[in-house]
Amino acid sequence: MKIVIPGGSGKVGTLLARAFHGTGHDVVVLSRTPKVAPWRVQVWDGKTMSGWAEEIDGSDVVVNLAGRSVDCRYTPANRESIRTSRLESTRIVGEAIARAMNPPRVWLQASTATIYAHRYDAANDEITGVLGGNEPDSPDTWRFSIDVATAWELALNEADTPSTRKVLLRSAMTMSPDHGGIFDVLLRLVRFGLGGSVGDGRQFVSWIHEHDFVSAVQWLIDHEDISGPVNLASPNPLPYSEFMRTLRSEIRMPVGLPATYWMVEIGTFLLRTESELVLKSRRVIPTRLLQSGFGFQYPTWREAARDLCRRWGRRTEKLAS
16 A cells, blocks of 8 residues: 655654554655655645645555644644644645545544543543533633644545545554653653652543554554544553553552642643643543454553563663663
8 A cells, every 4th residue: 555644754653654664555754854764755844735745646545643743832833833733734635635636545634532521520432522622610721722623623524535535533642662752751750750640640541552553543544434533542541640550560660759730830831841731631432443343452551551661671771782
């Protein structure tokens, strides 16, 4: 297959490109800042079709992951960049597909599990889940995230691509041992003794192991009866306190200092990011994947954390040698 990945130079895009390239597929990454890679990389600006649209024509699959990282302070300028980078890139990909003589058979579009409401009482799935934005007393930054996610999905749904099946990837945090990824950051916190509860520790963490993420994307490509929103998350989200306790136990770290709400706000301000990333309860389950017959290799966090810790250790040792 020929697989085109707009915005594929980030952590998640690299996981997919590496996996698909490794199994013999023709992978083309579209990037604003291209780097040397084993697969083909094509320059694009995410706004116009100059120089890259021909890669879409005749391709089999498009996986659009383009969008500015949300790991930043939500200043007015950053909010505008987060929003426009997602909407413009989605619209221009849709236009390229619409104009193609031989359009791809499926368009997988990045979305986020953050679109669901902050809640503790029940899990959110694609069928009965509650979308966020109306939670009482939720911070303005949390509403901003919901607004962006909603507009992002609308941009896909409005694209006129009748010959191309469209799937929304409502992804949880993808865990891999790669340097600079979310797991790498969390594990380093734990190793420094900072892996305790954050806030009250009751907020749920939704996550997915990298192998299950790649397998789920392949599953969605292969199953032509699936379209619309699909949650890419483990079937077993768990409270933050338990999530971090499990991670501590896997690397035999007995101490994990907690962080109160005010400590989180100060810390995220100093790190130039937002407290929403750790305080919002994301209790998300993948009902549509499970109902379609998809099987998770790492359904529980302990299984996933054990594998990730082992591989993280091997990578670290290799870099040090």
